[in-house]
Amino acid sequence: xxxxxxxxxxxxxxxxxxxxxxxxxxxxxxxxxxxxxxxxxxxxxxxxxxxxxxxxxxxxxxxxxxxxxxxxxxxxxxxxxxxxxxxxxxxxxxxxxxxxxxxxxxxxxxxxxxxxxxxxxxxxxxxxxxxxxxxxxxxxxxxxxxxxxxxxxxxxxxxxx
Amino acid sequence: xxxxxxxxxxxxxxxxxxxxxxxxxxxxxxxxxxxxxxxxxxxxxxxxxxxxxxxxxxxxxxxxxxxxxxxxxxxxxxxxxxxxxxxxxxxxxxxxxxxxxxxxxxxxxxxxxxxxxxxxxxxxxxxxxxxxxxxxxxxxxxxxxxxxxxxxxxxxxxxxxxxxxxxxxxxxxxxxxxxxxxxxxxxxxxxxxxxxxxxxxxxxxxxxxxxxxxxxxxxxxxxxxxxxxxxxxxxxxxxxxxxxxxxxxxxxxxxxxxxxxxxxxxxxxxxxxxxxxxxxxxxxxxxxx
Numbered sequence: 001x002x003x004x005x006x007x008x009x010x011x012x013x014x015x016x017x018x019x020x021x022x023x024x025x026x027x028x029x030x031x032x033x034x035x036x037x038x039x040x041x042x043x044x045x046x047x048x049x050x051x052x053x054x055x056x057x058x059x060x061x062x063x064x065x066x067x068x069x070x071x072x073x074x075x076x077x078x079x080x081x082x083x084x085x086x087x088x089x090x091x092x093x094x095x096x097x098x099x100x101x102x103x104x105x106x107x108x109x110x111x112x113x114x115x116x117x118x119x120x121x122x123x124x125x126x127x128x129x130x131x132x133x134x135x136x137x138x139x140x141x142x143x144x145x146x147x148x149x150x151x152x153x154x155x156x157x158x159x160x161x
Numbered sequence: 162x163x164x165x166x167x168x169x170x171x172x173x174x175x176x177x178x179x180x181x182x183x184x185x186x187x188x189x190x191x192x193x194x195x196x197x198x199x200x201x202x203x204x205x206x207x208x209x210x211x212x213x214x215x216x217x218x219x220x221x222x223x224x225x226x227x228x229x230x231x232x233x234x235x236x237x238x239x240x241x242x243x244x245x246x247x248x249x250x251x252x253x254x255x256x257x258x259x260x261x262x263x264x265x266x267x268x269x270x271x272x273x274x275x276x277x278x279x280x281x282x283x284x285x286x287x288x289x290x291x292x293x294x295x296x297x298x299x300x301x302x303x304x305x306x307x308x309x310x311x312x313x314x315x316x317x318x319x320x321x322x323x324x325x326x327x328x329x330x331x332x333x334x335x336x337x338x339x340x341x342x343x344x345x346x347x348x349x350x351x352x353x354x355x356x357x358x359x360x361x362x363x364x365x366x367x368x369x370x371x372x373x374x375x376x377x378x379x380x381x382x383x384x385x386x387x388x389x390x391x392x393x394x395x396x397x398x399x400x401x402x403x404x405x406x407x408x409x410x411x412x413x414x415x416x417x418x419x420x421x422x423x424x425x426x427x428x429x430x431x432x433x434x435x436x437x438x439x440x441x442x443x444x445x446x447x448x449x450x
Contacts, residue, residue: 046259072202075344
């Protein structure tokens with residue numbers, strides 16, 4: 001297997017229905033003279049899954065015969081939820097997690113203060129009803145919590161970033 | 162909810178997409194056990210013309226403030242008024258801890274002389290040496306960040322004031338000649354927008370709530386008047402924007418602009434905070450975490 005294919009198939013430890021490629025955190029995989037250089041980017045600055053991703057990349061590539069693997073962090077440009085692939089969005093929804101809408105655009109000026117409760121068009125991944133947010137922050141840095149008023153199921157929604 | 166347990170037998174739980182996670186890898190039991198360099202592989206070179214001493218001091222100014230405030234916010238774990246806000250404060254503390262790690266690691270690369278000397282053979286990385294083995298006078302954090310926690314109203318107001326100023330500061334750094342600091346800042350801007358807006362909404366909610374909650378919010382503004390002065394004094398470039406954002410908040414909360422305070426009145430709670438933050442690491446300077 002090509003090193004890229006191995007690395008791209010490694011899954012996110014917190015959202016394991018997503019591969020690192022589908023989450024948009026895998027920046028590059030370069031094979032040169034028996035050595036593999038992988039670049040990944042964190043979703044959030046403090047995301048503790050980053051070191052688990054690094055370990056998984058080294059282990060999986062090692063299992064495929066790549067013994068010299070270096071994983072580096074790449075911060076620029078910062079990760080955005082817009083980088084989640086269509087395949088990743090489908091996988092999230094299939095597992096009951098609502099994929100993010102478009103990330104807020106940067107105007108270049110001061111970031112506007114938003115004091116109104118933001119009305120997001122988040123739909124229940126099970127029945128499609130418009131859902132209500134129960135918590136802006138969720139069990140992982142990249143998710144918030146919603147509840148469906150129709151089928152009453154709570155679910156996670158990947159935040160727009 | 163007990164999926165498919167058989168009487169007397171062990172439960173066969175369907176782990177769904179989580180089934181393939183490797184439970185033998187310690188990194189999957191406790192995320193963050195592998196404290197590898199958060200800037201691993203990033204070019205350590207600085208653009209020409211940047212003064213290493215001054216640039217490291219800037220990284221420490223921003224990194225120390227985030228570390229100290231992250232620790233204060235983390236003290237709310239299991240104590241917030243409800244679970245959602247407990248999770249929110251924990252998440253915010255985690256974002257700031259992430260920013261602190263990147264900034265302290267960058268400071269150490271830019272100017273290695275800022276890193277405290279460790280015993281020969283100590284495996285403690287530079288970011289940890291900076292976090293755990295400097296005494297309070299060597300810290301560059303604000304007194305505002307270190308202040309002991311008050312009630313929930315005090316907490317959301319301090320978070321609003323602090324993150325408003327930090328957001329304005331980081332936004333001015335996204336074009337910094339040091340590409341690493343610029344990238345850390347760009348990432349921080351997105352995170353702080355969430356923090357500021359969450360805390361601002363709580364300030365409005367409490368100010369517009371009951372007589373008791375409004376009274377507490379007014380008291381928090383009084384208690385934090387000196388903190389405002391300190392933050393604006395530390396980051397004068399951010400002053401106009403921060404004061405404009407504060408006006409928007411006061412307007413929404415229907416509160417009067419508080420009296421100006423003097424920052425001489427701010428308590429110095431950093432030594433107590435560091436005693437808690439550093440005691441375990443200092444007991445084991447040769448420790449591997």
